[in-house]
Amino acid sequence: xxxxxxxxxxxxxxxxxxxxxxxxxxxxxxxxxxxxxxxxxxxxxxxxxxxxxxxxxxxxxxxxxxxxxxxxxxxxxxxxxxxxxxxxxxxxxxxxxxxxxxxxxxxxxxxxxxxxxxxxxxxxxxxxxxxxxxxxxxxxxxxxxxxxxxxxxxxxxxxxxxxxxxxxxx
Amino acid sequence: xxxxxxxxxxxxxxxxxxxxxxxxxxxxxxxxxxxxxxxxxxxxxxxxxxxxxxxxxxxxxxxxxxxxxxxxxxxxxxxxxxxxxxxxxxxxxxxxxxxxxxxxxxxxxxxxxxxxxxxxxxxxxxxxxxxxxxxxxxxxxxxxxxxxxxxxxxxxxxxxxxxxxxxxxxxxxxxxxxxxxxxxxxxxxxxxxxxxxxxxxxxxxxxxxxxxxxxxxxxxxxxxxx
Numbered sequence: 468x469x470x471x472x473x474x475x476x477x478x479x480x481x482x483x484x485x486x487x488x489x490x491x492x493x494x495x496x497x498x499x500x501x502x503x504x505x506x507x508x509x510x511x512x513x514x515x516x517x518x519x520x521x522x523x524x525x526x527x528x529x530x531x532x533x534x535x536x537x538x539x540x541x542x543x544x545x546x547x548x549x550x551x552x553x554x555x556x557x558x559x560x561x562x563x564x565x566x567x568x569x570x571x572x573x574x575x576x577x578x579x580x581x582x583x584x585x586x587x588x589x590x591x592x593x594x595x596x597x598x599x600x601x602x603x604x605x606x607x608x609x610x611x612x613x614x615x616x617x618x619x620x621x622x623x624x625x626x627x628x629x630x631x632x633x634x635x636x637x
Numbered sequence: 638x639x640x641x642x643x644x645x646x647x648x649x650x651x652x653x654x655x656x657x658x659x660x661x662x663x664x665x666x667x668x669x670x671x672x673x674x675x676x677x678x679x680x681x682x683x684x685x686x687x688x689x690x691x692x693x694x695x696x697x698x699x700x701x702x703x704x705x706x707x708x709x710x711x712x713x714x715x716x717x718x719x720x721x722x723x724x725x726x727x728x729x730x731x732x733x734x735x736x737x738x739x740x741x742x743x744x745x746x747x748x749x750x751x752x753x754x755x756x757x758x759x760x761x762x763x764x765x766x767x768x769x770x771x772x773x774x775x776x777x778x779x780x781x782x783x784x785x786x787x788x789x790x791x792x793x794x795x796x797x798x799x800x801x802x803x804x805x806x807x808x809x810x811x812x813x814x815x816x817x818x819x820x821x822x823x824x825x826x827x828x829x830x831x832x833x834x835x836x837x838x839x840x841x842x843x844x845x846x847x848x849x850x851x852x853x854x855x856x857x858x859x860x861x862x863x
Binding site: 578 | 725728735770772773774784787788790791795798799
Protein backbone atom coordinates (compact mmCIF):
# COMPACT_ATOMS: atom_id res chain seq x y z
CA UNK A 468 0.00 0.00 0.00
CA UNK A 469 2.68 2.45 1.07
CA UNK A 470 4.81 1.36 -1.85
CA UNK A 471 2.11 2.15 -4.39
CA UNK A 472 1.69 5.60 -2.87
CA UNK A 473 5.41 6.26 -3.17
CA UNK A 474 5.47 5.06 -6.77
CA UNK A 475 2.41 7.13 -7.62
CA UNK A 476 3.92 10.21 -6.01
CA UNK A 477 7.16 9.75 -7.94
CA UNK A 478 5.26 9.25 -11.20
CA UNK A 479 3.12 12.28 -10.46
CA UNK A 480 6.19 14.36 -9.76
CA UNK A 481 7.91 13.41 -13.00
CA UNK A 482 4.68 13.74 -14.93
CA UNK A 483 4.19 17.27 -13.61
CA UNK A 484 7.75 18.24 -14.54
CA UNK A 485 7.22 16.81 -18.02
CA UNK A 486 4.03 18.80 -18.43
CA UNK A 487 5.79 21.97 -17.25
CA UNK A 488 8.64 21.52 -19.74
CA UNK A 489 6.18 20.80 -22.55
CA UNK A 490 4.19 23.89 -21.59
CA UNK A 491 7.26 26.10 -21.69
CA UNK A 492 8.31 24.57 -25.00
CA UNK A 493 4.87 25.29 -26.42
CA UNK A 494 4.92 28.91 -25.24
CA UNK A 495 8.44 29.33 -26.59
CA UNK A 496 7.43 28.41 -30.12
CA UNK A 497 4.12 30.17 -30.05
CA UNK A 498 5.54 33.53 -31.13
CA UNK A 499 3.87 34.52 -34.37
CA UNK A 500 6.02 33.30 -37.27
CA UNK A 501 4.29 35.68 -39.68
CA UNK A 502 3.38 38.92 -37.88
CA UNK A 503 1.10 41.41 -39.61
CA UNK A 504 3.18 44.32 -40.90
CA UNK A 505 2.15 48.01 -40.76
CA UNK A 506 2.23 48.06 -44.56
CA UNK A 507 1.35 44.90 -46.45
CA UNK A 508 4.59 44.84 -48.41
CA UNK A 509 4.44 42.07 -51.03
CA UNK A 510 7.80 40.35 -51.47
CA UNK A 511 5.99 38.33 -54.15
CA UNK A 512 5.89 41.41 -56.38
CA UNK A 513 9.31 42.88 -55.64
CA UNK A 514 11.49 39.80 -55.22
CA UNK A 515 9.16 37.52 -57.18
CA UNK A 516 7.74 39.17 -60.30
CA UNK A 517 10.28 41.98 -60.58
CA UNK A 518 13.22 39.73 -59.59
CA UNK A 519 14.88 42.47 -57.59
CA UNK A 520 17.91 41.11 -55.71
CA UNK A 521 17.50 41.01 -51.90
CA UNK A 522 20.45 43.34 -51.41
CA UNK A 523 18.81 46.02 -53.55
CA UNK A 524 16.77 47.00 -50.50
CA UNK A 525 18.58 45.14 -47.70
CA UNK A 526 21.79 46.91 -48.62
CA UNK A 527 23.74 46.16 -45.47
CA UNK A 528 23.45 42.37 -45.69
CA UNK A 529 26.67 42.12 -47.66
CA UNK A 530 28.43 44.90 -45.77
CA UNK A 531 27.71 44.41 -42.09
CA UNK A 532 26.30 42.19 -39.41
CA UNK A 533 22.79 43.51 -39.94
CA UNK A 534 20.81 43.19 -43.15
CA UNK A 535 18.67 46.19 -42.27
CA UNK A 536 15.35 47.41 -43.60
CA UNK A 537 15.53 50.12 -46.27
CA UNK A 538 14.70 53.73 -45.39
CA UNK A 539 11.35 55.07 -46.60
CA UNK A 540 13.29 57.24 -49.04
CA UNK A 541 14.38 54.07 -50.86
CA UNK A 542 10.76 52.98 -51.36
CA UNK A 543 9.81 56.47 -52.53
CA UNK A 544 12.54 56.50 -55.17
CA UNK A 545 10.24 54.30 -57.21
CA UNK A 546 6.86 54.81 -55.59
CA UNK A 547 6.78 58.53 -56.19
CA UNK A 548 5.71 57.50 -59.67
CA UNK A 549 4.70 53.85 -59.52
CA UNK A 550 1.31 52.62 -58.30
CA UNK A 551 0.64 55.82 -56.35
CA UNK A 552 -3.13 55.23 -56.28
CA UNK A 553 -3.00 52.00 -54.25
CA UNK A 554 -4.05 52.06 -50.62
CA UNK A 555 -0.78 50.64 -49.24
CA UNK A 556 1.31 53.05 -51.32
CA UNK A 557 -0.79 55.94 -50.01
CA UNK A 558 0.08 54.74 -46.50
CA UNK A 559 3.73 54.71 -47.51
CA UNK A 560 3.50 58.24 -48.94
CA UNK A 561 1.92 59.47 -45.72
CA UNK A 562 4.85 58.00 -43.78
CA UNK A 563 7.23 59.76 -46.12
CA UNK A 564 5.49 63.11 -45.94
CA UNK A 565 5.12 63.03 -42.17
CA UNK A 566 8.73 61.87 -41.83
CA UNK A 567 7.62 58.88 -39.75
CA UNK A 568 9.65 55.71 -40.12
CA UNK A 569 7.71 52.52 -40.73
CA UNK A 570 7.76 50.29 -37.67
CA UNK A 571 8.17 46.91 -39.30
CA UNK A 572 7.47 43.93 -37.08
CA UNK A 573 10.52 41.76 -36.58
CA UNK A 574 10.26 38.30 -38.06
CA UNK A 575 13.73 36.92 -37.32
CA UNK A 576 15.62 37.75 -34.15
CA UNK A 577 18.55 36.09 -32.42
CA UNK A 578 19.01 36.51 -28.65
CA UNK A 579 21.29 39.33 -27.49
CA UNK A 580 24.02 36.94 -26.39
CA UNK A 581 24.56 35.82 -29.97
CA UNK A 582 27.03 37.33 -32.39
CA UNK A 583 25.64 36.83 -35.84
CA UNK A 584 26.93 38.44 -39.01
CA UNK A 585 25.01 38.51 -42.30
CA UNK A 586 28.19 39.58 -44.07
CA UNK A 587 30.18 36.50 -43.03
CA UNK A 588 27.39 34.15 -44.04
CA UNK A 589 26.95 35.75 -47.44
CA UNK A 590 30.72 35.85 -48.02
CA UNK A 591 30.81 32.14 -47.19
CA UNK A 592 28.56 31.63 -50.20
CA UNK A 593 25.20 31.09 -48.56
CA UNK A 594 22.04 32.18 -50.32
CA UNK A 595 19.53 34.31 -48.40
CA UNK A 596 16.97 31.58 -49.00
CA UNK A 597 19.04 28.99 -47.11
CA UNK A 598 17.85 30.49 -43.84
CA UNK A 599 14.97 32.76 -44.86
CA UNK A 600 13.24 30.36 -47.25
CA UNK A 601 11.57 31.33 -50.48
CA UNK A 602 10.73 34.91 -49.49
CA UNK A 603 9.93 35.73 -53.13
CA UNK A 604 6.97 33.42 -52.88
CA UNK A 605 5.64 34.76 -49.57
CA UNK A 606 2.83 37.28 -49.55
CA UNK A 607 3.56 38.05 -45.90
CA UNK A 608 7.04 37.08 -44.68
CA UNK A 609 6.94 33.99 -42.52
CA UNK A 610 9.73 32.66 -40.32
CA UNK A 611 10.77 29.33 -41.78
CA UNK A 612 13.62 28.39 -39.45
CA UNK A 613 13.42 28.36 -35.66
CA UNK A 614 16.95 29.82 -35.12
CA UNK A 615 17.69 27.44 -32.24
CA UNK A 616 21.30 26.53 -31.59
CA UNK A 617 21.00 22.98 -32.91
CA UNK A 618 19.83 24.35 -36.22
CA UNK A 619 22.84 26.68 -36.48
CA UNK A 620 25.28 23.99 -35.39
CA UNK A 621 24.01 21.36 -37.82
CA UNK A 622 24.82 23.68 -40.72
CA UNK A 623 28.15 24.73 -39.19
CA UNK A 624 29.07 21.04 -38.90
CA UNK A 625 28.02 20.23 -42.43
CA UNK A 626 29.96 23.14 -43.91
CA UNK A 627 32.98 22.84 -41.62
CA UNK A 628 32.40 26.30 -40.18
CA UNK A 629 33.90 27.09 -36.75
CA UNK A 630 32.26 25.25 -33.87
CA UNK A 631 34.03 26.99 -30.99
CA UNK A 632 31.46 28.48 -28.57
CA UNK A 633 32.74 32.10 -28.64
CA UNK A 634 32.36 32.11 -32.42
CA UNK A 635 28.71 32.94 -31.80
CA UNK A 636 28.28 33.37 -28.05
CA UNK A 637 29.31 36.69 -26.58
CA UNK B 638 47.95 30.56 -31.56
CA UNK B 639 47.83 31.28 -27.88
CA UNK B 640 46.50 34.60 -26.69
CA UNK B 641 48.25 35.99 -23.66
CA UNK B 642 48.91 39.14 -21.73
CA UNK B 643 51.99 40.70 -20.22
CA UNK B 644 51.61 43.22 -17.39
CA UNK B 645 54.70 45.26 -16.64
CA UNK B 646 54.53 46.15 -12.95
CA UNK B 647 57.39 48.57 -13.39
CA UNK B 648 55.29 50.64 -15.77
CA UNK B 649 52.00 50.15 -13.90
CA UNK B 650 51.13 53.15 -11.76
CA UNK B 651 48.06 51.53 -10.23
CA UNK B 652 45.79 54.18 -11.68
CA UNK B 653 42.91 51.75 -12.19
CA UNK B 654 42.13 52.69 -15.76
CA UNK B 655 42.19 49.01 -16.76
CA UNK B 656 39.59 48.25 -14.07
CA UNK B 657 37.32 51.05 -15.24
CA UNK B 658 37.80 50.30 -18.94
CA UNK B 659 36.97 46.65 -18.35
CA UNK B 660 33.91 47.42 -16.30
CA UNK B 661 32.43 49.68 -18.97
CA UNK B 662 33.46 47.54 -21.92
CA UNK B 663 31.93 44.36 -20.59
CA UNK B 664 28.76 45.75 -18.95
CA UNK B 665 29.90 44.39 -15.61
CA UNK B 666 27.22 45.04 -13.02
CA UNK B 667 27.70 47.69 -10.37
CA UNK B 668 27.15 46.21 -6.93
CA UNK B 669 25.79 48.16 -3.95
CA UNK B 670 28.17 48.82 -1.04
CA UNK B 671 26.18 46.50 1.23
CA UNK B 672 26.47 43.63 -1.23
CA UNK B 673 30.07 44.46 -1.91
CA UNK B 674 30.87 44.07 1.78
CA UNK B 675 29.50 40.54 1.49
CA UNK B 676 32.12 39.78 -1.13
CA UNK B 677 29.83 40.12 -4.11
CA UNK B 678 31.79 42.81 -5.90
CA UNK B 679 31.92 42.17 -9.61
CA UNK B 680 35.20 42.97 -11.27
CA UNK B 681 36.64 41.15 -14.25
CA UNK B 682 39.82 43.12 -13.88
CA UNK B 683 40.66 43.77 -10.24
CA UNK B 684 43.45 45.82 -8.73
CA UNK B 685 45.12 43.83 -5.98
CA UNK B 686 46.64 46.08 -3.35
CA UNK B 687 49.44 44.62 -1.31
CA UNK B 688 50.88 46.52 1.64
CA UNK B 689 54.45 45.77 2.60
CA UNK B 690 56.14 47.06 5.75
CA UNK B 691 54.79 49.55 8.26
CA UNK B 692 53.96 53.22 8.18
CA UNK B 693 57.14 55.19 7.70
CA UNK B 694 58.52 52.52 5.39
CA UNK B 695 55.21 51.44 3.94
CA UNK B 696 55.28 50.17 0.40
CA UNK B 697 52.12 49.65 -1.60
CA UNK B 698 52.10 47.30 -4.54
CA UNK B 699 49.30 47.46 -7.06
CA UNK B 700 48.77 44.42 -9.23
CA UNK B 701 46.10 44.40 -11.97
CA UNK B 702 44.49 40.98 -12.00
CA UNK B 703 42.44 39.79 -14.98
CA UNK B 704 41.52 36.15 -15.60
CA UNK B 705 44.79 34.25 -16.00
CA UNK B 706 43.42 32.14 -18.86
CA UNK B 707 45.41 29.18 -17.55
CA UNK B 708 46.62 26.49 -19.92
CA UNK B 709 45.40 23.97 -17.35
CA UNK B 710 42.34 25.81 -16.05
CA UNK B 711 41.07 24.33 -12.78
CA UNK B 712 37.69 25.97 -13.45
CA UNK B 713 37.21 24.09 -16.71
CA UNK B 714 38.09 20.80 -15.00
CA UNK B 715 35.33 21.11 -12.43
CA UNK B 716 32.59 22.55 -14.64
CA UNK B 717 29.91 19.85 -14.90
CA UNK B 718 28.22 21.33 -17.97
CA UNK B 719 31.20 22.58 -20.04
CA UNK B 720 30.08 26.16 -19.61
CA UNK B 721 33.70 27.08 -19.09
CA UNK B 722 36.40 25.44 -21.16
CA UNK B 723 39.64 26.32 -22.91
CA UNK B 724 39.43 26.76 -26.65
CA UNK B 725 42.14 26.08 -29.20
CA UNK B 726 43.30 29.69 -29.12
CA UNK B 727 43.96 29.42 -25.39
CA UNK B 728 41.04 31.57 -24.27
CA UNK B 729 39.15 30.19 -21.30
CA UNK B 730 35.63 30.90 -22.42
CA UNK B 731 32.55 31.26 -20.28
CA UNK B 732 29.29 30.44 -22.03
CA UNK B 733 26.51 32.04 -20.02
CA UNK B 734 23.44 30.24 -21.42
CA UNK B 735 25.18 26.94 -20.66
CA UNK B 736 26.06 27.87 -17.05
CA UNK B 737 23.84 26.37 -14.34
CA UNK B 738 25.27 28.57 -11.58
CA UNK B 739 26.73 25.79 -9.43
CA UNK B 740 29.79 27.96 -8.70
CA UNK B 741 32.20 25.01 -8.61
CA UNK B 742 34.48 27.02 -10.89
CA UNK B 743 34.54 29.91 -8.42
CA UNK B 744 35.67 27.54 -5.70
CA UNK B 745 38.25 25.96 -7.99
CA UNK B 746 39.83 29.16 -9.29
CA UNK B 747 42.95 29.92 -7.22
CA UNK B 748 42.98 33.51 -8.50
CA UNK B 749 39.33 34.18 -7.55
CA UNK B 750 38.68 35.87 -10.88
CA UNK B 751 35.10 34.67 -11.25
CA UNK B 752 32.04 36.45 -10.02
CA UNK B 753 28.50 35.26 -9.60
CA UNK B 754 25.40 37.19 -10.63
CA UNK B 755 23.36 37.31 -7.46
CA UNK B 756 20.90 39.84 -8.87
CA UNK B 757 19.62 41.15 -12.12
CA UNK B 758 22.11 43.90 -12.99
CA UNK B 759 20.75 47.40 -12.65
CA UNK B 760 22.17 50.63 -13.93
CA UNK B 761 21.04 54.19 -13.54
CA UNK B 762 19.20 55.35 -16.69
CA UNK B 763 22.10 57.43 -17.96
CA UNK B 764 24.60 54.63 -17.69
CA UNK B 765 22.23 52.05 -19.12
CA UNK B 766 22.23 53.89 -22.44
CA UNK B 767 25.99 53.62 -22.68
CA UNK B 768 26.01 49.83 -22.32
CA UNK B 769 28.14 48.01 -24.86
CA UNK B 770 25.91 46.20 -27.36
CA UNK B 771 28.74 43.82 -28.31
CA UNK B 772 28.64 42.15 -24.91
CA UNK B 773 25.53 40.46 -23.60
CA UNK B 774 24.24 41.35 -20.16
CA UNK B 775 24.45 38.27 -18.01
CA UNK B 776 21.27 36.94 -16.45
CA UNK B 777 20.83 36.12 -12.77
CA UNK B 778 22.45 32.92 -11.55
CA UNK B 779 25.40 32.56 -13.87
CA UNK B 780 29.11 32.95 -13.29
CA UNK B 781 31.06 35.45 -15.35
CA UNK B 782 34.67 36.43 -15.75
CA UNK B 783 37.20 38.14 -17.99
CA UNK B 784 37.05 36.77 -21.52
CA UNK B 785 40.06 38.62 -22.95
CA UNK B 786 37.34 40.74 -24.62
CA UNK B 787 36.45 37.86 -26.89
CA UNK B 788 33.79 39.99 -28.60
CA UNK B 789 36.60 42.15 -29.97
CA UNK B 790 38.16 39.03 -31.43
CA UNK B 791 34.84 38.18 -33.11
CA UNK B 792 34.74 41.58 -34.77
CA UNK B 793 38.42 41.70 -35.71
CA UNK B 794 38.33 38.16 -37.04
CA UNK B 795 35.32 38.93 -39.19
CA UNK B 796 37.10 41.92 -40.70
CA UNK B 797 40.30 39.94 -41.28
CA UNK B 798 38.39 37.06 -42.87
CA UNK B 799 36.49 39.40 -45.17
CA UNK B 800 39.80 40.82 -46.34
CA UNK B 801 41.25 37.26 -46.57
CA UNK B 802 44.24 37.88 -44.33
CA UNK B 803 45.59 36.99 -40.91
CA UNK B 804 44.58 38.86 -37.78
CA UNK B 805 47.01 41.68 -37.01
CA UNK B 806 48.35 42.21 -33.49
CA UNK B 807 46.87 45.69 -33.07
CA UNK B 808 43.44 44.66 -34.34
CA UNK B 809 42.52 42.54 -31.37
CA UNK B 810 43.34 44.22 -28.08
CA UNK B 811 41.23 43.92 -24.92
CA UNK B 812 39.85 47.09 -23.35
CA UNK B 813 42.35 47.06 -20.46
CA UNK B 814 45.37 46.95 -22.76
CA UNK B 815 43.88 49.62 -24.96
CA UNK B 816 43.07 51.86 -22.00
CA UNK B 817 46.33 51.54 -20.09
CA UNK B 818 47.90 55.03 -20.18
CA UNK B 819 51.44 53.84 -19.53
CA UNK B 820 51.35 50.88 -21.87
CA UNK B 821 51.97 48.45 -19.02
CA UNK B 822 49.49 45.92 -20.38
CA UNK B 823 50.54 44.25 -23.62
CA UNK B 824 48.35 41.71 -25.36
CA UNK B 825 49.00 39.35 -28.23
CA UNK B 826 49.84 35.87 -29.42
CA UNK B 827 52.40 34.23 -27.11
CA UNK B 828 53.43 31.79 -29.85
CA UNK B 829 53.96 34.38 -32.57
CA UNK B 830 57.52 35.68 -32.52
CA UNK B 831 56.44 38.93 -34.18
CA UNK B 832 54.13 39.84 -31.32
CA UNK B 833 55.52 41.90 -28.45
CA UNK B 834 54.17 39.57 -25.77
CA UNK B 835 56.33 36.76 -27.10
CA UNK B 836 59.53 38.68 -26.30
CA UNK B 837 58.27 40.14 -23.04
CA UNK B 838 57.10 36.77 -21.71
CA UNK B 839 60.68 35.49 -22.01
CA UNK B 840 62.13 38.45 -20.16
CA UNK B 841 64.18 37.62 -17.02
CA UNK B 842 61.70 39.74 -15.06
CA UNK B 843 58.79 37.54 -16.12
CA UNK B 844 56.82 35.80 -13.41
CA UNK B 845 53.37 34.30 -13.04
CA UNK B 846 50.96 34.32 -10.13
CA UNK B 847 50.89 31.13 -8.03
CA UNK B 848 53.15 29.43 -10.53
CA UNK B 849 53.70 26.38 -8.34
CA UNK B 850 50.08 25.29 -8.74
CA UNK B 851 50.80 24.18 -12.28
CA UNK B 852 47.90 26.09 -13.82
CA UNK B 853 50.27 27.72 -16.33
CA UNK B 854 48.62 31.12 -16.52
CA UNK B 855 48.85 33.05 -19.78
CA UNK B 856 48.99 36.35 -17.96
CA UNK B 857 52.66 37.11 -17.31
CA UNK B 858 53.81 39.78 -14.86
CA UNK B 859 57.10 41.60 -15.22
CA UNK B 860 58.55 42.19 -11.77
CA UNK B 861 59.39 45.64 -10.48
CA UNK B 862 63.01 46.62 -10.10
CA UNK B 863 64.06 47.94 -6.70
